Amino acid sequence: MKINNIDSKPAILALEDGLVLEGKSFGFDIDAEGELVFNTEMTGYQEVLTDPSYRGQMVVMTYPHIGNYGVVDGDEESDNIWVEAFIVKELCRRFYKYNSVKDLDTYLKEYKIPGIEGIDTRFLTRHIRENGSLKAVLSSIETNKDVLIDRAKESPGLEGRDLVTGVSCKKSFFFGEKKSRPSCVAYDLGGKRAIFKQLSERFDLEVIPCSETAETVLKKGPSLVFLSNGPGDPSALDYIISNVKELLGKIPIVGICLGHQILAQVLGGKTYKLKFGHHGVNHPVREVTGSQVDITSQNHSFSVDLDSLPKDVEVTHLNLNDMTCEGLISNELRVCSVQYHPEASPGPHDARKLFDFFYDFCLSGKCDS
Amino acid sequence: MPRRTDIKKIMIIGSGPIVIGQACEFDYSGAQACKSLKEEGFDIVLVNSNPATIMTDPEVADFTYIEPITPEIVEKIIQKELPDALLPTMGGQTALNIAVVLAESGVLQKYDVELIGAQLPAIKCAEDRLLFKEAMREVGLDLPKSEIVESLEKGCELSQEIGFPIILRPAFTLGGSGSAVAYGFEDFKEKLSWALSESPVNQVLIEESILGWKEFELEVMRDLQDNVSIICSIENFDPMGVHTGDSITVAPAQTLSDREYQKMRNAAIDCIRKVGVECGGSNIQFGVSPHDGRMVVIEMNPRVSRSSALASKATGFPIAKIAAKLAVGLTLDEIPNDITKETPASFEPSIDYCVVKFPRFNFEKFPEVEPILDTQMRSVGEVMSIGRTFREALMKSIRSLEIDRYGLSDPCHEIFSDLHGGKLEEKIFESISIPNPDRLWSIARAFRLGFDFEVIWEKSQIDPWFLSHISDLVELEKNCKVPGLLEDYDSLRLLKENGFSDREIAAIRGVEESEVRSSRYKLDLRPVFKKVDTCAAEFEAYTPYLYSTYDYEDELKDMKENQSIIILGGGPNRIGQGIEFDYCCVHGVQAVSEAGFESVMINCNPETVSTDYDISDRLYFEPLTLEDVLEIVYREMPKGVVVQFGGQTPLKLSNSLVESNVPILGTIPDSIDLTEDRERFSELLKELHLTQPPSGTATNYESAKKIADSVGYPVLVRPSYVLGGRAMVLVHNSEELSRYMSDAVKASSDRPVLIDHFLEDSIEVDVDSISDGNEVLIAGVMEHIEEAGIHSGDSACSLPPYSLGPEIVEELKRQTRILSKSLGVVGFNNVQFAVHKRQVFVIEVNPRASRTVPFVSKVVGIPFAKVATKVIAGKSLKDLGFQSDPLPKYFGVKEAVFPFKKFPGVDVILGPEMKSTGEAMGIASTFGPAFLKAQEGAGCKIPTKGRAFISVRDEDKAAMIPVAQSLLELGFELVATEGSYKSLLSNGMDAEHVFKVKDGQRPHIVDLMEEDQIQFVLNTTSGVQSIKDSRSIRRTSLLRDIFYCTTLSAARAAVGSLRDLDKNEITVCPLQSYHSGKFH
């Protein structure tokens, strides 16, 4: 019978706290470990899979049918699938759309990423909500549950780890056309293509590796330095923080997501780990001084501690669900950043106007050099 | 922005009687709006002519006007109440249209009433198809190519440019009235003239066809700070060309990539901003090409809608409630999300299950029309189901429909089993390419017969994602037959996860349902219950809104025995079972809580108030089948289950529930059984010395003839195996009887035919009562306007009786009491009588809440369903303070509303089979004005002058004379056909002669009607031939909105009320004043 997953191998998802779920394997037949997060978006799985910020994480999709429109050329956010493993209620193994090129199972196999389906993803989501993000191991090879639980416990998790180096580009490159517009140098900390695309529509954009020194950047003399999104623990990235510190006050700097968390630390603030993070496309974010609420795309496990920010840094946006920090600005130091993803992809385009703000912000005054 | 303080009193207009395209979803939205604004401290003035609604309960609004929703009446109410604002977006198209009229005629300005929620220009921009198209073009949105036409000539000219097929859509109508698809020129001409006449502004959009494209809807909310969010996306299973109301739809959208979804989302936001709906909810429809993704906007509804009710139930986000708050100035971020409590309403719900809405049709009630679906809505109700997968949800929705199908098994396989080869292929292709209510089963059949996936896709144009799931389900059917299935946990579980009901598995396997169930229990294979929480479990949910699924974790925790009482709902609306029963259920639930129990509601109808998670302590959105109810009972361990509020649906389950040891509260099911079993019931009546019309049961023509001869013609005949007046026919002689027995019913020994003597010229009476086992409270005695023979649901009725004498009323009460007592009724009992020559006959006993309960409650001012619930829960009538039967000092009249306009070609004549979808009520200190208001509320304005056409059957000729006399006195001119003309003349009355259509001479009566020369039609007929001959008269009356009576009694009442009107003007008065006795 061709239905569903009837012929698939069994697979086991074991959590560090001892919870074990059994399902069916899909994708590549290989073991994986990582931190479990759930994602509540109902569309956009391809963007999720290819978002480098998910490095080190296994993603549970809360919507039960995943893969419905196959894989579409051009919907990827990078050249790779970064999630450690993909966890769904039910995978669609077919593709029909006029613009889809393959099915999701094949796609995951190509990138050697394993998946598990047929488990109660709502249960797992509630478990994560109650207990926080947990480390886990997925295997379709090992069948001893205790062994797998131990492996989950021993796996490194996110905290204190630099995951950025592994996802950043190795060499700098220009993105989009060069049209003698203001220039932007973007640190690639695991940046999504949609961000670079938005920037390149406004700036002559050069993307540089995460380890590039401040000196090199200053030499390029850009109008704007951009810090991208990226994976993992923002407090484990001292080398980036110190580079950015050297740029502070010299060139306007803006950041998104991980970039925002780095800037906060550069400014003297701290970050902390959220219980289970924000991973979805339905988060209400309001300007602190305004009445406009944007429905935003979010993907972060860490957050900027509001109380840790120095007085001269102004908090610009708040998440209305939990009142966490979503944006900050220092006009004096010419920096601003947001925690959410104004580029969307996936998610609503409400906040795309923020890139215009970045543009104006960059041009509206000079930094002393 | 906090709520506005400059307004205090707000008027809300409801949607009036239930009609196709406008059903109880507007009771749900209107009731929510009232509650939500009252909560904010506003005074609410409510206008709605529909008594069966929760919103017209006297405690929902401060001033409740059950009055016709016409500009004149609403103006009177405004004049009396002087509201500060009018919220027009809660009552469907009816409320919106009235608001437009009142705004444009200056009434709102005159009384300084502000429109809130949607301003006039926004309403006009969204509703006027031309303005809308222009607006969409301005913001760069794509649309199907189209032209607006206001005349037939122009339309014909433009049709060549657009090319066939062409879609016709009249402006300012609801449910697609008058809309159609034309495939060729002749077809086009005919349909265009109809469409032009359907549009109140004689405007029709003719449009490029995008038949077969994918259809989507987005539910959008906007607040006064211009924050916009999308509450729900809905994808239609049936592609473009089938009205969304008639389509199977699925939430969320399944086959859009994020890129495509966001494009649609942006378009929706641009659309609501451009149209200028300043706050509230709107519904926007899109078409998407499956070939290249081209997206076009189809239409926008600048108000809450059927889809917004669905979206609210599908997500847990109460659109109407929030929309009402936005209308008074609050913003989305200031309103908390009820379900999560901690997070605000300014977000977009995420769901972690799949929702399927399935429409319910009633084509069997209109055998003259072919069951084909197009751009005009024809479904009369719908069900919604929730599952963790599309397949599970789809299978649940099928068994929710109550059409005696429990899965995809072939309901028509007899028709197909005789066909082979090319013939079979042709028939199958036809059944999947022409949209019809059985299409889903036809597709399953095609898969079962091994047709190619690609071919089924091409023929049906249904998205292959959906088709693949149907194909999977058909594939799984094979598993049902595998030996050992019932002992194999994994295999049985696979079927259950895919939504297979015990009954379906049993049917495919050829065993009893109970066998599958007990095997399942042995394997301890049970569903779990999960919550609907708006957020895919991201936050904790505080509202127990639940659905069952065969998944792992159960979210029902800490259940205790004997704490709850379960009320079974009424399932999908259909003709014969509508909002009235939902009204009773809601009251039942409320009274259960008042009585100190946890109230539990089970229902699957997304349009209703009962499925609002706010109403009960626990809501299970589940099919009302034995299996699904038993699973809930198993977890709830309730004190008992109440089956008498949800109409026929729960009643049908009561025996099986008893067999499964489920405690039933109230009247014992055996009594219910007794009333449905002809023999047992006759015996009981004999014992009680009550009279029934003489009757008998026949299995062939000979025995039928014998019975008919002995009981006397005319006789009412019906097949015993069909419920609810279906296929009931009046037979006048042995020839008709012979035809009926051989053609119509194919009677046999296991399918006997029931034959009753038909009581001609008798008055039908409904009596509603409540009994606590000792005492019987007569809630109301309702005298029908139409004579017996017209189904009680289709007849107008008056409370109190307007012509029966007190002795008869006492006798009816006495008989009702005796019946209630001897049946051991605890709770409601409804008895239908016919009074023939002052003799009382019992027609039928329904020991349950009847269709008239809300009407009686509204008129009398006592919430009888609550009283009944408390009695059922153990209180006595005396405890509750009832000493004597209530008797209102004013009159309430109920009138039925019919869907004939939606079914071209059907006759509008009434009979023993119910055809109405809804009702309106009129209330006044005397009968006349109350009747007139009821008529007006039902959309039939009684003309006060003009020409009256009279054509009555011979039996009515004598009785017609006084009616004609009154018409003359009222200033009407009379026009009559031959026979009636002669009797008028011979009684010394002036009349004009007119030809019948069949006379073959012009101008005939229909010509006059089409030239607007007739204002009042009185046409009674009997006998197959004369009914046929006069059908065009009635059809024309209907289409041209000419007031018509098909019974003499209705004409008598109409004329009587005009006489009354002559004396006093129509006044309006809130229900609360009637109830407190201050209504003059």
Ligand SMILES: Nc1ncnc2c1ncn2[C@@H]1O[C@H](COP(=O)(O)OP(=O)(O)O)[C@@H](O)[C@H]1O
């Ligand atoms: N251009 C078109 N081509 C094919 N089908 C159409 C077209 N426009 C509308 N329809 C179909 O007709 C139905 C009713 O049209 P709609 O404009 O939504 O009217 P209503 O006001 O009755 O909802 C839609 O749901 C859609 O399926």
Ligand SMILES: Nc1ncnc2c1ncn2[C@@H]1O[C@H](COP(=O)(O)OP(=O)(O)O)[C@@H](O)[C@H]1O
């Ligand atoms: N013997 C009769 N004489 C006249 N009218 C009858 C008789 N029996 C039934 N009717 C008419 O038929 C209608 C439907 O019959 P009823 O038995 O009440 O069926 P249902 O179950 O559909 O309510 C009644 O409302 C009444 O008007």
Ligand SMILES: [Mg+2]
């Ligand atoms: Mg529509």
Ligand SMILES: [Mg+2]
């Ligand atoms: Mg009846």
